[in-house]
Amino acid sequence: MADGSPRTDISSDDTDEKNQRFDRGKSTAIVAYDSSDRSKDKTDQKTLRRLAQNREAARKSRLRKKYAYVQQLESSRLKLTQLEQELQRARQQGIFISSSGDQAHSSGGNGAMTFDVEYARWLEEQNRQINELRSAVTAHAGDGELRIIVDGIMAHYDEIFRLKSNAAKNDVFHLLSGMWKTPAERCFMWLGGFRPSELLKLLVNQLEPLTEQQLTGIGNLQQSSQQAEDALSQGMEALQQSLAETLCSGSLGSAGSSGNVANYMGQMAMAMGKLGTLDGFIRQADNLRQQTLQQMNRLLTTRQSARALLAIHDYFSRLRALSSLWLARPRE
């Protein structure tokens, strides 16, 4: 009997269960009245229809609000993820951000931030030059045109070594830390930059065909850069050893004696002197990088140099892209 009354089309929703039950109850109640009163029946029909429409409107309104709330949650979650990434990036750049979220202080001083900005600008320009080179190669440009672009890129490399040399005087630890590079690049870092012998190893396969003379030349270059890298690494180790020894040595004596203080200050002065030689190592490492690139350029034809420079750029681009993916990865 309950189902005999006219019912609006209500989808099976949780909230509608209650209403359906209500409907049935109401319908039963209405049907219980005297069905012979036709005019009252007609009014009741209208009323029923109106009530049903009201219910429908209310249901739609509830759904809309629910949907709007979910949307808001989603966009907030997205914003939160973005903010977390920015915070992560800022922290990695050595900017101290206290957990209470007030002002940011630069831990490296102006030198570090200046260099980071200069480096970002340098990368942009390099991207532009590389794109130009890629277009020229794809368009089968002549050697003359390629030479000009290649020379420009080589000169641009000179520029970054110059910038690094200046930065080393200001803040050698920032350069050594590699915080100005992306995480994946930092993984492969040697004395504040890329390892020349590794770079040559990556390139050799992509540069074929090479003449006998070129193969010998590149082989010698690989060996030379490896030897120079080893020599510089050994010097660095000696420096670390020496520094550790300086800081460890101390005379045992009664606390507060003037002799101890003089000793301590003497040790610190010596340690300071040793730290001061660090920038020399970065400078020679960069010198090695620069010389290796130039020698490579000398050994190769213009076209081969173009391919080499594109390959080098692609390699580092991929490392940087890998870093971005890594930083954006979903975490538990």
Added chain:
Amino acid sequence: MDRVRELASKKAAVIFTKSSCCMCHSIKSLFYELGASPAIHELDHEASGREMEWALRNLGCTPSVPAVFIGGRFIGSAKDVISYHVDGSLKQMLIDAKAIWF
């Protein structure tokens, strides 16, 4: 200067260093790796060390150590040695001065 020249001409490869200088350690390592046995003179252990350092600076050696001489000729400091090594001329200079044979 005389002392520098005198010492520089006594052996095919001569390097002036300071005992505390770690870059000198690097350049020494490189020479040993190449099979050369350079004569090492530590300025801080030489009687006329200060004058010698002054003389090296006058030759244009910056920093004054390490200062490398091959066949009695002034080659340069660490920067020059690395550059010459990369383009292959260091090895040739050592061969020419008979400091190494290959």
